[in-house]
Amino acid sequence: MPSFKRSINVRVGKKQVMYQMGYPKKREVRSAIASAVDECLRDAAGLIDARYLFTFENVLMVAHPAAVIRETLAFESHVISRLLEQCTKVIVFVATIGERLEDTARKAADEGNMLRSFALDATGSVAVEQVADHIQEMAGDVGRPWGLAASRRFSPGYCDWKIEQQSLLFDLADAHLIGVRLTDSGLMIPQKSVSGIIGLGPFDSNVQSYNPCPDCDRRECAGRR
């Protein structure tokens, strides 16, 4: 299956950036910080180049903890295989906002302007999350005509899904077509990028509400829902 490549406009709000920077929604913010964020948001419009790729794969079979996607390719994770045993298809995606914003944040840090660097970094995090949210909506739209519901998204590194499997997603989705690559240590470049899967399964399954947390022993996990 070929990859589908799309670009979108993202609108990052000041409140979201403040929250990402660690300011609770109702807390008073010093004017210097508020001005720095305003400036970043003005600049960010020209620095964010949001784009993503996705492809569809069939779920061939599940033999826990492996969900077999192609004859020689499987996602290895109990959490992912329990999701995909309910799915007939899986969307594999990679998304990014490009390198310009993080280059600008790095330059600001090099020049000693840590506040601007921090605000730009927070803006980038909010922006890439918006792209991921957009992909989530898109998955619901593409599944519906097939009579399939979309799960929420899962990424390598989540729960028992090893980060090393990220390279499979990159190969499946042809991530290089949007300029995203992996370092030897598994870091995504540009760093403001995200990859993952979304399962597509029947509406009468629990694909949409699938949540592995209640059955998980890791009581202290920060990601628990």
Ligand code: SF4
């Ligand atoms: S508590 Fe939930 S998020 Fe955390 S490892 Fe377990 S299943 Fe994953």
